[in-house]
Amino acid sequence: MTALLWLRRDLRLRDLPALLAAHEAGGAVLPVFVADPALLASAGSVRRAYLSAALGAARESYDGALVVREGRPEDVIPALAREVGATSVHVSRETTPYGRRRDRRVERALGDVPLVATGTPYAVGPGLVRKGDGTPFQVFTPFSRAWREQGWPSPAPVPAGLRWHRGVESAPLPAGDDVAVVPTGEAAAQARWEEFLDDGLAHYDETRDRPDLDATSQMSVHLKYGTIHPRTMLADVAAHPAGTTKGAERFVAELCWREFYADVLWHRPDSAWSDLREDLRGMTYADPANAAAGHVRAWEEGRTGYPFVDAGMRQLLAEGWMHNRVRMVVASFLAKDLHVWWPHGARFFLQHLRDGDIASNNHGWQWVAGTGTDAAPYFRVFNPITQGERFDPAGEYVRRYVPELSHVPGAAVHQPWQVPDGLAHGYPERIVDHGVERAEALRRYEAARR
DNA sequence: TTTTGAGTTGTTCGA
């Protein structure tokens, strides 16, 4: 007897309730990953490289038993179930709009073989935290209080006496382009996590906003592929000597943001790609396809003439990652200085981010744009110069990613046009005047609210 | 039931 364990964003062995359920079904377990063209089509080279690396590491975690198949899940999973005579298919419950539709299709296509969902990629399953009257929270802080009170189960054990179903043909791993990746997979996630617990957690609240320092956990890519579960992380934080520090409290809050946005998306699947706040649907936007100005292309390629913005975009393209503080600044620049509707930026981020997650990414964008849950007030427009001076005070972050400015010392690098020869090595002029565009953004909001 | 205070991430202006 065999149970399929269909892995999606849970490429790990430890703390995986769906694996426990598959094992308890009573026979061998066959772990399978489906390379779904619908998802791979939009993935950039960095994302493909990370998926490939995470799958390779997962195959080691599963002692070589992981099978990869390519195609539509509603075709592949039932076919594989027939091929090996599986009596059940086990998954972690998927909560994103595409994942929910896909799983319904697969469940129908499986017919008599049950699709069993156990657990989710979250400490608290999306949809569970509710207000007293049963409706979902709209504001983060009350959500986070209720989320903590709700609590979460202890990490699930690795099943004893686990038996893998072997000898099934596998497609090659999806090809990853030749891109440098940070170590990924379950062991790498664990190693990085322990390093952060000991060296970063206690002072996380003071240093997390500084892109020039190596002060963030770097756990986002591991959460995306599920090489570690947030439940494990929360248990580890609670048990750590630094677990009662302000830094730990702040880190738990960041994990809670991930859960909050998953909850929002669960209740409002339409908000993946359209404004959550309907009263701002009358906003007027610039057309990102309008090549005449080339402003959006300049943003995408890190040539806006605002060093903090350009450093961020170049970090994104080079590493598939951008510091959270800089994500807010570049998002604000696209939305409020270039007046582009947020989905264009959200889509670009998802193509390039190694940690790209539709709930966190798209609702982060909605927050900046002012259209989301608990949104930033419309008058809150990030100033890319001020933000750079405040959070990259020595200019080191900018010079790391913008070599044309390596000759400009200190914080002066945030305004190279003020420095003699500041633009002498090829760094571009500013494509827009921030003061002018800020006023234009406020005018557009004012008009839309009337 | 009504009121009240607080709510991730900011900027600008004028004193």
Next chain:
DNA sequence: GTCGAACAACTCAAA
């Protein structure tokens, strides 16, 4: 240079 006020409107939960 520093500091407080102003920049809306709405949700939530405690009082």
